[in-house]
Amino acid sequence: MSELISRSNNTINFIERKASSSAFRKLYAEGMGLVEETAAYLDGEGRAEAKKLGRVAATLYAAESMRLTTRLMQIASWLLLQRALNSGEMNREQMMVEKKKIRLDTSSAKLTAAGWNELPEAFRLLVNRSLRLQAYVCRLDQDLFGEPQETDRAPVRNDNPVGSQIELLRTAFAAR
Template sequence: MSEPVRHDATTIKLAERRIFSASFKPLYNEGMGLVEQTAEYLDGEGRAAAKTLSRLAATLYAAESMRLTTRLMQIASWLLLQRAANSGEMTRDQVAAEKAKVRLDTASAQNDVAGWDELPQAFKALVDRSLSLQGLVRRMDDEIYGNGAMPAQPSRANPVSDQISLLNTAFGRG
């Protein structure tokens, strides 16, 4: 296991220490658990609930569902990269290079937008949890890799292909 990078004799990056230690597992489990819970909800209870919404709320639900799944895929990609570094499957430099493809800035609709109050409470709770987790991961990313670690990304021709490539790399298949 690698030691945290020291910037001077007294500064230790606490987020980096967390990522490169056994205390990373609860964060990883939380993130992957949220991905799984969200997928189950959207494929089951959420699908049924969406059919009962007004046109406005249904449109908002569809858009927010896409933002939610995008946000969670980005978080999962980041977590997988950190796990690969933690286990020695990838070097920190490799992780930093692949991490440049990960965006931790997926926004959400404001809760005062028209139709938000109609959305199912369980769905809104998943959105809130994902935003909270994204905020935590983003702060950790900033601390570990620096504030300039998330430059604005240009539009990409195929973001799904980029995610598949990133996941393949994290699992050592790429």
């Protein structure tokens, strides 16, 4: 409790309290649940649905799948670090060193990208849920630690259609 009170002005730090409360446990469960749900979808129903897609949509699906899994792994890493800090397994300095390896800025294709509307609805919902969760974790991270990572930027969709296509091509050719 004494950690929650700032010595300089004797105020309660509600953000730190939230990060170690039942609200965090709920966030942790939501994040890890989304990781599991996404993995099950991509290995099962998503794989079958992807085979039915046209060439453009299939390429977009492959690129978005990589972004989705990257985004969720980064969120899971952040949640695990915060849990380790809360439980005393790591001190703040150790956690901050590890936190620097996490990127909470994985973007997604624009909703108007070629092939987006052809993607399976269940997949699009997973992408949208992951983006909302990433945005929430980014805000919480900023509130807790105050200093944005060098790469921190709002985890929103790419509003540049050319940039979106270039990123799609870069992702597709990088996988080969």
